[in-house]
Amino acid sequence: QVQLQESGPGLVKPSETLSLTCAVSNHSIYNGFWGWIRLPPTKGLEWIATIHYSGKIFYNPSLQSRVTMSVDVSKNQFSLSLHSVTAADTAIYYCARLSASIDFWGQGTLVTVSS
Amino acid sequence: QSALTQPPSVSGSPGQSVTISCTGTSTDVDFHDRFSWYQVSPGTAPKVLIYKVSHRPSGVPDRFSGSKSGDTASLTISGLQAEDEADYYCSSYTFDSTLFGGGTKLTVL
Numbered sequence: 001q002v003q004l005q006e007s008g009p010g011l012v013k014p015s016e017t018l019s020l021t022c023a024v025s026n027h028s029i030y031n032g033f034w035g036w037i038r039l040p041p042t043k044g045l046e047w048i049a050t051i052h053y054s055g056k057i058f059y060n061p062s063l064q065s066r067v068t069m070s071v072d073v074s075k076n077q078f079s080l081s082l083h084s085v086t087a088a089d090t091a092i093y094y095c096a097r098l099s100a101s102i103d104f105w106g107q108g109t110l111v112t113v114s115s
Numbered sequence: 116q117s118a119l120t121q122p123p124s125v126s127g128s129p130g131q132s133v134t135i136s137c138t139g140t141s142t143d144v145d146f147h148d149r150f151s152w153y154q155v156s157p158g159t160a161p162k163v164l165i166y167k168v169s170h171r172p173s174g175v176p177d178r179f180s181g182s183k184s185g186d187t188a189s190l191t192i193s194g195l196q197a198e199d200e201a202d203y204y205c206s207s208y209t210f211d212s213t214l215f216g217g218g219t220k221l222t223v224l
Binding site for chain 1: 161
């Protein structure tokens with residue numbers, strides 16, 4: 001069973017950078033596509049970005065200018081950076097594996113943007 | 116990105132059936148079969164219920180079924196149970212782009 005675990009600060013100040021890491025267990029990161037999805041309070045799921053181990057990255061056009069994503073195959077993990085955050089970026093952030101569907105998800109980590 | 120439209124809420128009594136619709140453009144819904152449905156409950160990771168329009172992952176009860184007609188996909192939950200109360204999202208998905216519907220809150224009366 002693929003397991004994913006998000007880690008990173010739960011509180012980020014406005015205008016700063018939100019940084020999260022997703023550790024993948026029981027599955028090689030060489031196999032598949034990996035992504036970040038968020039769930040803001042009182043809103044719906046929003047896809048952020050998807051990465052392949054080769055470095056190929058696909059971004060949500062609405063976030064592309066502020067998002068950086070990377071993969072570390074030696075650690076079997078991938079990361080997200082969201083720059084210049086505002087309160088609107090407050091959300092539960094999930095990392096996930098994308099195959100025929102988004103079939104494995106992390107438990108999610110709540111990130112609050114506040115001074 | 117274009118939009119996938121879901122009803123904000125649906126409700127049903129235990130034992131009844133409910134259907135949640137998801138309407139998009141032909142590009143998002145009609146032209147490919149990478150269409151999925153997810154259940155989101157507070158405090159738990161989202162769970163895939165249906166993939167490729169109508170396929171159920173192992174472990175998902177056959178009370179959940181998916182279908183598609185033209186630019187509208189549907190999730191039907193039969194034999195409603197109290198534990199089905201949750202938010203449900205449709206998704207049109209390719210590796211280079213993933214689109215979610217706005218979500219539908221299912222209330223079991």
